[in-house]
Amino acid sequence: MTRNLTLSFKLLLLLLTSSSAWAQPAALEKKYFKILQKTFDEQQAYNTVWFVEQRWRLAGNSGFNESIYHVEKILQQAGFKKETSGEATGTLTYRIEKRPMKRLTWEPIDASLYIVGEKEPLLQFKTNRNMIAMYSASTPAEGVTAELVYAGNGAAKELEGAAVKGKIVMAETGIGSVYNNAIKNGALGALAYSMPAYNQPAKYTHSIQFQGIGYTDSINQKWGILLSYAAKEKLKAALAKGPVTVKVVVKTRIYASEELTLVANVRGRSRPDERFVFSAHVQEPGANDNASGVGALAEMARTTAALVQKRKLKPERTLTFLWGDEIVSTRRYIEDDSIRATGIKWGLSLDMVGEDIQKTGGSFLIEKMPDPSAIWTRGNEKHSEWGGSPMKESEMFPHYFNDLLLNRCLFEAAGTGWVVKTNPFEGGSDHTPFLAAKIPGLLMWHFTDVFYHTDADRLDMVSPVEMKHVAKSALATAYLLTTANDKTAAALIKDLTRNALERLQTEFHLSKKAVEAGGDKTKEQHILEVWGDWYLKALATAIDIPAGDPGWRVLHAIEKGQQLVKEHTASYISRL
Numbered sequence: 361m362t363r364n365l366t367l368s369f370k371l372l373l374l375l376l377t378s379s380s381a382w383a384q385p386a387a388l389e390k391k392y393f394k395i396l397q398k399t400f401d402e403q404q405a406y407n408t409v410w411f412v413e414q415r416w417r418l419a420g421n422s423g424f425n426e427s428i429y430h431v432e433k434i435l436q437q438a439g440f441k442k443e444t445s446g447e448a449t450g451t452l453t454y455r456i457e458k459r460p461m462k463r464l465t466w467e468p469i470d471a472s473l474y475i476v477g478e479k480e481p482l483l484q485f486k487t488n489r490n491m492i493a494m495y496s497a498s499t500p501a502e503g504v505t506a507e508l509v510y511a512g513n514g515a516a517k518e519l520e521g522a523a524v525k526g527k528i529v530m531a532e533t534g535i536g537s538v539y540n541n542a543i544k545n546g547a548l549g550a551l552a553y554s555m556p557a558y559n560q561p562a563k564y565t566h567s568i569q570f571q572g573i574g575y576t577d578s579i580n581q582k583w584g585i586l587l588s589y590a591a592k593e594k595l596k597a598a599l600a601k602g603p604v605t606v607k608v609v610v611k612t613r614i615y616a617s618e619e620l621t622l623v624a625n626v627r628g629r630s631r632p633d634e635r636f637v638f639s640a641h642v643q644e645p646g647a648n649d650n651a652s653g654v655g656a657l658a659e660m661a662r663t664t665a666a667l668v669q670k671r672k673l674k675p676e677r678t679l680t681f682l683w684g685d686e687i688v689s690t691r692r693y694i695e696d697d698s699i700r701a702t703g704i705k706w707g708l709s710l711d712m713v714g715e716d717i718q719k720t721g722g723s724f725l726i727e728k729m730p731d732p733s734a735i736w737t738r739g740n741e742k743h744s745e746w747g748g749s750p751m752k753e754s755e756m757f758p759h760y761f762n763d764l765l766l767n768r769c770l771f772e773a774a775g776t777g778w779v780v781k782t783n784p785f786e787g788g789s790d791h792t793p794f795l796a797a798k799i800p801g802l803l804m805w806h807f808t809d810v811f812y813h814t815d816a817d818r819l820d821m822v823s824p825v826e827m828k829h830v831a832k833s834a835l836a837t838a839y840l841l842t843t844a845n846d847k848t849a850a851a852l853i854k855d856l857t858r859n860a861l862e863r864l865q866t867e868f869h870l871s872k873k874a875v876e877a878g879g880d881k882t883k884e885q886h887i888l889e890v891w892g893d894w895y896l897k898a899l900a901t902a903i904d905i906p907a908g909d910p911g912w913r914v915l916h917a918i919e920k921g922q923q924l925v926k927e928h929t930a931s932y933i934s935r936l
Contacts, residue, residue: 388848389771392836395672400663400831402824408434408655409714409822413647416489419685420465420617427642427651428620431658431683432456435624438662439669447625447678448632452665454624461619464575468492469611473551473585475598476505476605482591487566489645490815493535493552493584494572496612503609504528504548510599514538514552519545528606530595535584539573549583549608553592558745558808561589567814570645575614583610621684623693624661626668628677628842631907633703635678636838637693639790640710641686646817648809650686652714656827657681660835675842676907677705686711691793705904706761706841707794707801713830715806716823717779722806724830726766726782727791729757729800732890734784739870741784744807748786753890758897760905761800763859764852768840769833778829783807800901804830842907849905850913856902857921860895861928867891868932875936885933892929896922 415423514531525546640653794801
């Protein structure tokens with residue numbers, strides 16, 4: 361019995377992977393990838409990255425707003441018309457939502473840090489544009505000159521009784537804590553060094569990660585300066601020889617503003633209220649993070665408009681493109697209109713999508729919705745250096761979206777050599793508001809990046825080719841899901857069944873090794889059971905793939921897929 365089932369499984373995999381027998385939507389998929397290869401202009405996407413990355417972007421500030429208006433021009437040139445009475449005014453529409461901000465916005469203008477007695481600055485804004493802590497106030501035009509006090513890790517106990525009044529405090533910790541502790545003890549300002557190991561600061565000695573301080577009021581607000589590894593080491597060496605005086609000059613703007621969100625729609629023909637939503641956040645000052653997402657998404661919107669106008673794409677469901685403040689704008693888009701939210705079927709975040717992996721060390725990743733790999737992370741599965749905590753079985757989100765997007769990326773990779781990987785759910789970007797609202801949501805990104813959040817994340821770290829790989833895969837996924845008929849949907853479900861059986865086989869071999877090494881057999885059987893259950897439920901969700909009422913092909917494909925998952929899960933459990 362076991363031998364026969366093993367043989368049938370091997371035959372099934374052979375059939376499923378055979379080009380003559382495999383029923384994936386090859387013709388339609390090839391069509392979309394072919395026209396996207398011709399239509400998506402990676403140089404245009406790169407040009408947008410160039411425009412955006414020059415600007416230090418925080419919601420409400422001039423750099424953020426200029427970026428939004430730049431994308432608006434791209435949309436206008438592509439044929440999108442400004443809404444006059446809602447999304448129904450045309451096939452290609454857009455709007456800019458404006459809201460008064462509850463907090464002030466901030467932008468850096470210039471800064472420098474000198475060791476008094478030395479001619480050249482230790483740091484200056486034009487080469488270290490993350491050196492000013494966000495929400496720092498300006499110094500007087502002539503700057504602030506004072507003795508430097510080293511305060512270890514900047515904790516409150518480090519500053520108790522320390523003579524910091526009228527001085528500048530330096531500590532090796534995040535700027536927020538040392539600033540608060542120093543200022544309340546009478547310091548004039550704070551210097552801080554804090555860099556994660558994945559930034560390799562001892563190698564990239566001039567990198568600085570952006571950080572911020574809390575804002576109090578226009579009268580009492582002071583300033584904070586962030587140090588590179590090289591600057592920190594030089595100051596410590598100087599302090600070891602005796603007293604050090606430093607001069608700090610800071611120029612910033614803190615002011616009331618409004619928050620902008622740009623929303624563009626390609627209206628579906630028969631089911632316009634059902635939609636696939638793309639999002640790319642504008643704030644943060646880097647090129648990869650996230651000028652690359654802004655640029656890629658702008659070109660994706662232009663490409664989609666061109667294909668619709670040429671009648672090469674006829675979406676039945678709506679495609680929405682959103683640019684705004686990370687998490688905030690996406691969450692608001694979902695929560696502000698409960699009726700609209702019920703029609704959001706998929707959300708996909710583009711965040712850090714253009715990395716030149718040879719320069720940054722990053723890998724392209726799809727961050728999956730919570731699946732059992734977020735509970736038992738083993739085998740080829742691993743978290744990024746961003747990190748993730750083990751999840752609970754109750755937090756799982758069974759859905760076909762994980763594998764459907766991955767399969768499109770692997771299709772692109774097969775002919776190009778593009779490297780595609782996944783990571784278990786970690787959170788922290790625009791996919792999280794979708795998941796919080798029980799909407800399938802995924803993240804396309806790159807990590808680990810040695811320049812992540814640093815001022816070395818500039819245009820030369822961005823690859824137009826990498827952006828194109830990501831954009832083609834994302835758009836092909838959206839096009840399939842917004843146009844799918846029963847035949848296409850059934851083929852995608854068979855595709856998902858193959859993924860399920862391959863995963864079960866992988867987990868079986870991992871569990872078998874664990875048991876042979878003395879592991880808990882009951883635990884390993886439970887892992888297989890959870891994976892089987894996850895895919896049974898994921899297959900059930902596939903009933904909504906067709907852009908219309910599901911027919912017999914879809915129902916049969918789901919039933920057959922679930923039957924195979926049940927059989928192979930039971931077999932693997934019994935064989936442990």
